[in-house]
Amino acid sequence: MKVKICGVTNPKDAELAVEAGAHYVGVIIGAKSPRLIPPERSKEIASILPSHVKLVGVVDARKELDLDLILRSSVRVVQLHWASYQSYKRALELLKPYSVSVALASPSFKDWPLERLEVEYLLVDVKDHEKKAEEVGRARPLAKTLGIAGGLNPNNLRDVLRGVKVDMVDVSSGVEKVKGKKDPEMVRAFVSSALGLPP
Numbered sequence: 001m002k003v004k005i006c007g008v009t010n011p012k013d014a015e016l017a018v019e020a021g022a023h024y025v026g027v028i029i030g031a032k033s034p035r036l037i038p039p040e041r042s043k044e045i046a047s048i049l050p051s052h053v054k055l056v057g058v059v060d061a062r063k064e065l066d067l068d069l070i071l072r073s074s075v076r077v078v079q080l081h082w083a084s085y086q087s088y089k090r091a092l093e094l095l096k097p098y099s100v101s102v103a104l105a106s107p108s109f110k111d112w113p114l115e116r117l118e119v120e121y122l123l124v125d126v127k128d129h130e131k132k133a134e135e136v137g138r139a140r141p142l143a144k145t146l147g148i149a150g151g152l153n154p155n156n157l158r159d160v161l162r163g164v165k166v167d168m169v170d171v172s173s174g175v176e177k178v179k180g181k182k183d184p185e186m187v188r189a190f191v192s193s194a195l196g197l198p199p
């Protein structure tokens, strides 16, 4: 099971995620969010991550990709939030020469062609837990690494994952007491709960 701690805004919280055992640290570099950080801060976070933890830059896929911003942010993966098939194709073409991988997040992938995508991971990000299993089932053929996000927290993770087979879980607000600041206890509890689950 892979774990992503998203919406990290500072190096201290990134360190906390690494120490807890996360595989991905997510930073919001190109989407409207209280957790939005400038490229310089993202670069600072990248500099303290060990090589086995990948920095993911989250961008709003409904807008044109800003290559300069992505490169200045030193991210290894760009997560297209609210991704469409067209934005995925465009991002692949744009980012491949720079060895930056593409990841996808959307509430549903039901309109996507049924083909295996060249992605780091695909996240079904839907707040309604009832909808997660159906959407995951539909998205299964599209990606090797398939995850869920939306409304997860240390207390509900095991319940939500009962009956939904995924390779990855993602959390942002579910490990915060204050917006944009990760809570150490909650981060540790979330990661250990996720890692205690079968792959």
Ligand SMILES: O=C(O)c1ccccc1NCC(=O)[C@H](O)[C@H](O)COP(=O)(O)O
Pocket (backbone or CB within 6 Å): 006, 007, 026, 028, 031, 032, 033, 034, 035, 058, 081, 105, 125, 149, 150, 151, 152, 170, 171, 172, 173, 174
């Ligand atoms: O976290 C944000 O503030 C955010 C804002 C705009 C676009 C994406 C954002 N987060 C990225 C994500 O990967 C997921 O939406 C998030 O981790 C799941 O959110 P939560 O329900 O708060 O755990």
